Every structure is written in C-alpha cells, then in structure tokens.
Amino acid sequence: MRDTIVVIGSNGQIGTELVSELRKIYGDGQVIACDIRRPDYDIKNAGPFEFVNVLEKDILKNIFQKYKPTQVYLLAALLSATGEQNPKLAWDLNMNGLLNVLDLAEEFKTPKIYWPSSIAVFGPNSPKVQTPQYCVMDPNTVYGISKLAGERWCEYYFQKYGIDVRSIRYPGLISWKAAPGGGTTDYAIHIFHDALKKGSYHSFLSADTELPMMYIDDAIRGTIELMDAPAESINIRSSYNFTGMSFTPETLAEEIRRHIPGFKLYYTEYDQRQAIASSWPKSIDDSQAQKDWAWKPEFDLSKLAMEMFNNLKR
Numbered sequence: 433m434r435d436t437i438v439v440i441g442s443n444g445q446i447g448t449e450l451v452s453e454l455r456k457i458y459g460d461g462q463v464i465a466c467d468i469r470r471p472d473y474d475i476k477n478a479g480p481f482e483f484v485n486v487l488e489k490d491i492l493k494n495i496f497q498k499y500k501p502t503q504v505y506l507l508a509a510l511l512s513a514t515g516e517q518n519p520k521l522a523w524d525l526n527m528n529g530l531l532n533v534l535d536l537a538e539e540f541k542t543p544k545i546y547w548p549s550s551i552a553v554f555g556p557n558s559p560k561v562q563t564p565q566y567c568v569m570d571p572n573t574v575y576g577i578s579k580l581a582g583e584r585w586c587e588y589y590f591q592k593y594g595i596d597v598r599s600i601r602y603p604g605l606i607s608w609k610a611a612p613g614g615g616t617t618d619y620a621i622h623i624f625h626d627a628l629k630k631g632s633y634h635s636f637l638s639a640d641t642e643l644p645m646m647y648i649d650d651a652i653r654g655t656i657e658l659m660d661a662p663a664e665s666i667n668i669r670s671s672y673n674f675t676g677m678s679f680t681p682e683t684l685a686e687e688i689r690r691h692i693p694g695f696k697l698y699y700t701e702y703d704q705r706q707a708i709a710s711s712w713p714k715s716i717d718d719s720q721a722q723k724d725w726a727w728k729p730e731f732d733l734s735k736l737a738m739e740m741f742n743n744l745k746r
Contacts, residue, residue, distance in 0.1 A: 436462050436499050440486055440533070441507030443467040446548065446602075446651065448610040450505065453652050455479055464499055468508070486529035489536075496540045503659065505546040506533045511615040512552050512575040513705050519574035526578035534589045534597070545597040546659055549583050549671035551644055552576035552616075553601060556711045563713035565673050565720045572711055583670040590669040598658050599671035603644035603716060605651050606736060608743045616708045617643055620684060623697075624740045627688050632696040636703035639682040642714040646676035647731035647739065654727055661725040668720060675716035676729040677736075687737045 435458050441447045442465035454463045460479035465471065468485045482495060486508045495501075508529055515522030530547055537545050554563055555570035571577050579601075586597045604617025608624070619635050626633040637643075654674060658666075679687075685697040721727035731739070 434458075434462060435502045436464070437503045437505070438464045438466060438495060438499055438501040439505045439507065440466045440484055440492075440529075441505075441509065442481075443469055443471055443610075444507055445605060445607055445610045445648070446655075447505075447507045449607065449648055449652050450507070450655065451479075453656065457656070464495070464501070466495065486532060487525065489532045492532055493536055493539075496536045496542070500540065501542055503544045503546070504533060504537065504542055506530060507548060509548075509578075510575065512550075512573050512708055513616050513618075515575040515578075516573055516704065516708075522574045523578050526575065527581060530582050530585060534585065534595065537595050537597075538589065538593045543596060544659060545586075545595060546655065547582065547586060547597060547599050548655075549579045549599050549601045550576070551601055551603050551712055551716065552708075553580040553583065553671070554711075554713050558713060560714045562715050562717040563673070564717050565668065573708055579671075586671070587669040596663055596666075597669065598666060599669075600655060600658060600674045600721075601671045601716075602651060603646050603675050605646055605648055606740065607648035608740050609648075616705045616712075617645065619681065620645060623681070623684060623688065624737075624744055627692050627695050628741070628744055631692060631694055632698065633685075634698045634700055635681045636700050636705050637681050637709050638699060638706060639697075640680055641706070641709050642678050642680045642683075643709060644675045644678050644713060644716045645736075646674075646729065647736045649739075650676050650729045650731050653730075654721075657727065658721075658725055665724050667724050672721045672724075672727075673716050673718040674721055674727065675718050676731060677733055678715045679733055684733070684737075687733050690734075691737065691741050 466484035510522040
C-alpha cells in the first residue's frame with residue numbers, strides 16, 4: 433500500500449518545506465497540503481491542496497474519509513508571541529485542533545500522527561543549561577501551556593488507544609523560504625533580511641539572550657527521520673528534546689559580520705518577547721533522540737549563516 437500523507441498547516445514555516453520534501457520522497461500526488469489560507473507558494477500547483485480549518489471537525493473528517501491517510505502531520509498553531517496577543521484563540525487552535533485530529537486518527541485507524549511541541553514547554557524554574565528530557569516544566573505563555581498539555585494528550589492517546597503519535601520539541605527554527613510565524617526566536621530570521629537590506633538590525637532580545645536554534649533543513653530531516661523510525665524504537669510518546677546549536681544575538685551578529693563587515697546591531701529598550709525568551713532554556717539535552725533514532729544535526733552557526741545569505745541574495 434502506498435503512503436498517503438496529509439499536512440495540516442502547510443503554509444507555515446515548517447509546512448512549506450515539509451510538503452516539498454515529502455513530495456520528493458512519496459510523490460506529488462501522495463502528499464495533500466491543507467491550510468486555512470491559499471498557498472503563497474507552488475504547493476497548490478505541485479500536488480493536491482485542500483482548504484481546511486482544523487477547528488471544523490466535520491470538514492477535517494471529510495479529509496480523512498477522502499484520502500484515508502497513512503500519516504498526518506498537524507502543524508497548525510498560534511506561536512508564542514502571537515499567542516500572547518490572543519491567548520484564548522491560541523488555546524482553542526492549539527488544543528482543540530490537536531484533539532480533533534487525535535479523535536479522527538482513532539476513528540479512522542490512521543497509522544501515524546505527527547504533532548510538534550516546542551521548547552516553550554519549559555519555564556522559569558526549568559534547568560537552563562542542557563535542559564533534560566524530564567524536568568520541572570512550568571511554561572508561562574499560553575503557547576507553552578498548550579504545548580505541554582498537548583504532550584500529555586499525545587501520550588494519553590498512545591497509551592489508551594494505541595495511536596502511533598510522535599512529536600519533537602522544536603527549538604527556534606531559521607529559514608529563508610517562508611516568513612516567520614510570530615515566534616519569540618524570529619529575530620534570528622529578520623536579522624538576515626535587515627543585514628542585506630539595511631546593514632543593521634534592531635534586536636528585541638538582549639545581547640546575552642542565549643537560545644537553542646536550528647536550521648530548517650535539519651528540522652525537516654529530523655522530523656522525517658523520527659516518522660520513519662520503527663515504532664519499537666520510539667520510547668518518548670510525549671515529545672522529544674531536539675536541538676542543533678545555541679547562540680545569542682551578539683554571537684549571531686559576529687557571524688554576520690564575516691559576510692557583511694559593517695553590520696551594526698542595536699537593541700530595543702524593552703519588548704514583551706524578552707520576558708518569554710528569558711524563561712526558556714539556553715541549551716537542550718537531546719541525547720534521548722540521539723539514542724532512539726540516531727538524531728544528529730548537520731548545520732552549525734557558520735554553515736547556517738552561509739546558507740541564509742546565499743539563498744537570500746538570490
């Protein structure tokens with residue numbers, strides 16, 4: 433039987449590149465892109481596209497009935513900074529969207545479900561350096577609260593109904609193709625655009641704010657590797673710690689100056705995203721992912737910056 437894959441939230445930063453990569457692997461016709469908005473890219477023309485609001489369960493059920501997917505990737509969400517502007521909507525979308533998909537996965541016996549978590553599940557009292565897989569988790573944003581609750585639901589549905597649901601706690605993701613989606617780590621994308629356009633950037637995070645980051649190619653590869661791993665290798669059914677590198681705005685600026693020597697970095701006096709970032713880990717211990725499905729990043733900061741500039745210049 434050929435795999436049929438549904439990607440819900442296909443227009444976002446992750447979805448745009450994930451759909452493209454999955455279509456290379458499985459074929460254009462086997463990957464159904466779904467979003468509440470019309471795609472800004474070639475997703476619609478390259479393969480099937482469906483308008484889907486993950487909160488409208490009847491429409492979502494029609495997708496399950498029509499395509500009978502063997503894998504579903506649920507990426508639709510409101511991110512950290514955007515979620516704080518409308519916390520009840522963020523909770524509704526992030527939580528009830530997941531429950532709708534899990535319920536339908538149970539009803540239609542969908543073999544595999546993927547749902548992303550985030551480093552936002554950690555909070556002010558979580559260990560900041562090499563944050564372990566299991567520790568105190570006290571998120572102080574609605575995004576983090578919804579992701580932590582979602583992790584518990586994923587594990588519950590696995591234990592109670594046997595649904596093969598898999599998840600990764602993404603760090604900040606850096607890419608050049610899609611616009612950032614309103615996350616606290618988005619400065620690390622905007623800074624490259626402004627470096628090329630203006631030769632300077634105003635950071636909303638302080639110079640010493642160190643956060644875990646990852647280039648999008650590593651994130652997409654790691655996600656697919658997790659989904660391809662045999663079920664008996666998956667020992668974490670909440671969400672795996674996952675990381676590539678850690679850096680501060682000042683460290684990133686120093687790397688940018690290797691490409692644009694006169695680049696200047698300025699700092700805003702205060703931004704609400706600083707409080708969010710200060711509650712998050714500085715670095716992540718992802719040894720469980722390394723052990724269970726041989727995760728290993730390929731991009732360091734130098735390679736990331738080169739990829740961003742080479743692609744953005746084009």
